[in-house]
Amino acid sequence: MQSPKGTFDILPYGADEPWKQAFLWQHLEKVIRETATDYGYGEIRTPIYERTELFSRGVGDSSDIVMKEMFTFLDRGERSISLRPEGTASVMRAFIENKMAQERPIHKFFYLGPMFRYERPQSGRYRQFYQFGIEAIGSPAAAQDAETIDLLWEICRRLGLKGLKLDINSVGDSASRLAYRESLQNYLRPYFDDLSQDSKTRFEKNPLRILDSKDPKDRKLLEGAPSILDSLSAEAKEHFDEVKTLLDKIQVPYTVNDRIVRGLDYYCKTVYEISADVLGAQNALGGGGRFDGLISSLGGPELPAVGFAAGIERILQTMLAQQAPIPAQRGPLLYLLPLGDDAKRTCFTLASHARHKGIAVEINLHAKKIQTGLQMASKLNARFCAIVGSEEISKGVVQLKDLESRQQEEVPIDSLIDLCLKRKESL
Numbered sequence: 001m002q003s004p005k006g007t008f009d010i011l012p013y014g015a016d017e018p019w020k021q022a023f024l025w026q027h028l029e030k031v032i033r034e035t036a037t038d039y040g041y042g043e044i045r046t047p048i049y050e051r052t053e054l055f056s057r058g059v060g061d062s063s064d065i066v067m068k069e070m071f072t073f074l075d076r077g078e079r080s081i082s083l084r085p086e087g088t089a090s091v092m093r094a095f096i097e098n099k100m101a102q103e104r105p106i107h108k109f110f111y112l113g114p115m116f117r118y119e120r121p122q123s124g125r126y127r128q129f130y131q132f133g134i135e136a137i138g139s140p141a142a143a144q145d146a147e148t149i150d151l152l153w154e155i156c157r158r159l160g161l162k163g164l165k166l167d168i169n170s171v172g173d174s175a176s177r178l179a180y181r182e183s184l185q186n187y188l189r190p191y192f193d194d195l196s197q198d199s200k201t202r203f204e205k206n207p208l209r210i211l212d213s214k215d216p217k218d219r220k221l222l223e224g225a226p227s228i229l230d231s232l233s234a235e236a237k238e239h240f241d242e243v244k245t246l247l248d249k250i251q252v253p254y255t256v257n258d259r260i261v262r263g264l265d266y267y268c269k270t271v272y273e274i275s276a277d278v279l280g281a282q283n284a285l286g287g288g289g290r291f292d293g294l295i296s297s298l299g300g301p302e303l304p305a306v307g308f309a310a311g312i313e314r315i316l317q318t319m320l321a322q323q324a325p326i327p328a329q330r331g332p333l334l335y336l337l338p339l340g341d342d343a344k345r346t347c348f349t350l351a352s353h354a355r356h357k358g359i360a361v362e363i364n365l366h367a368k369k370i371q372t373g374l375q376m377a378s379k380l381n382a383r384f385c386a387i388v389g390s391e392e393i394s395k396g397v398v399q400l401k402d403l404e405s406r407q408q409e410e411v412p413i414d415s416l417i418d419l420c421l422k423r424k425e426s427l
C-alpha cells in the first residue's frame with residue numbers, strides 16, 4: 001500500500017528525506033507558537049473540512065484554487081463538502097459563527113495545520129501540505145499590515161533563514177482595481193489572440209490574475225503592461241506609503257513589486273510574498289495581504305482584516321538547504337540495559353520511577369549482549385547507559401557508562417535516579 005499521490009509521512013526516524021523528520025517539525029512549530037504569542041496572536045483550530053460554499057464565496061469562484069484544486073465530495077447527507085485549501089475563509093467563518101466581534105475590537109489569531117489542494121505534485125508542492133498562518137481582524141491601520149509582515153520576518157529570523165526576498169505591492173481598494181482593470185484590458189486587448197488559454201479566460205473574469213501567469217509568452221507581453229500602482233486611489237496610495245514607512249522604521253527590507261497580485265480573490269490594498277531562491281520553482285515561502293471585504297461578504301460584520309500563511313515544508317527545506325542551526329534531536333538521558341530476568345524486573349520498576357520524576361528513560365528488555373545494547377543506546381543518542389547484570393543485582397549497583405566521555409562508574413541502584421536528576425540539571 002502506498003500513501004496517496006502528493007502526500008507524505010512525517011516520521012520519528014527512518015524518513016527518506018531529512019525534512020520529513022518529526023523533531024524538525026516540532027522545533028518549527030515551537031518557534032511559530034512562541035513568536036505568534038509574543039506578537040499577541042492566540043491559537044485557533046477549525047475543522048479540516050467545511051461546506052464547499054465557504055470556499056467558493058470566500059476564496060473566490062474565479063481563483064485556481066476553487067476552479068481546479070479543491071478536494072470536493074458529497075457526504076452521506078448529499079451536502080457538498082471540501083477539504084480546506086487554505087485557512088483564512090475557515091477562520092473568518094469561525095469568527096462570525098462564534099460572534100467573536102462582540103468580545104473586543106481587535107482579534108488576532110494564528111493557526112497551524114494541514115491544507116489540501118489538488119495540484120500537480122513536485123518538489124515543494126504537495127496535495128496535503130501544512131501551513132501556519134495568522135489573521136488580524138478589526139484594524140484598518142497600515143500598522144496592522146506592517147505588524148503581520150514583521151511577524152513573518154521575525155519567525156524566519158528566529159529560524160535562522162537567510163537571504164529571503166520580501167515583495168510587497170498594493171492592489172488598491174475596489175475603485176483602484178476597477179480603474180486598473182480597464183487600463184490592463186486596454187493594454188492587452190490588441191494582443192488578445194496571443195494570450196494563453198488561461199489568460200484569455202481571465203481577460204473578462206479577472207484580468208488582474210493574468211499578471212500571475214507563468215506562460216512565457218504571456219510574461220513577455222506583460223513586460224510593458226501598466227502598473228497597478230499608477231491606478232491607486234489617494235487613500236490606497238497613502239495606506240501603502242505608510243506600510244513602507246513603517247517597514248523602513250523597523251528595518252524589514254522589501255522590494256516593491258507591482259506584479260504581485262496573489263492567487264486568491266479576497267485581497268485589497270497591501271499584498272506581499274516572501275521567497276527563498278534555494279527552493280527552485282516553488283520558491284514562495286509565504287504570502288498574504290489585506291482582505292477588508294471578506295468578513296462582510298461571508299455574512300459577518302463590516303470589519304477590516306489582514307494576514308498571511310506560510311508553507312511549513314518549504315520553510316524546513318530552506319532551513320536544511322541553508323544549514324540553519326537546529327537543536328539536536330533529544331535522546332533518552334538514561335538507557336537501561338538489564339541482563340537476566342531479575343535485572344529486567346528491577347530495571348522495569350526503575351524505569352517507571354525515573355520517568356515519573358521527569359527523566360527520559362529507555363529500557364532494552366531484549367538485549368542478549370552488552371555490545372549490541374550499547375550500540376542501540378548510542379543510536380538513540382542516549383547520554384548514560386546503566387548496565388545491570390546478575391552480579392550488579394546481588395551487590396545493589398549498576399555500571400553507569402557516560403556515552404559521551406566513555407567513562408564508567410559503579411553507582412548504587414538506590415541513588416541512580418537522584419544522580420540522573422542532578423546530571424539532567426547540569427546538562
Ligand code: HAM
Pocket residue numbers: 085086087088117119124125126127129130131133134135263264284285286287288289291306307308309310311312313314
Ligand atoms: P497562499 O499563497 O495560497 O495563501 O499559500 C501560502 C503558502 O502556502 C505558499 O506561499 C506556500 O508556501 C504554501 N503552499 C501553498 N500551496 C502549497 C502546496 N500545494 N504545497 C506546499 N505548499 C503550498 C493562502 O493560503 C492565504 N490563505 C494566505 C492568507 C492568510 N492571506 C491572508 N491571510
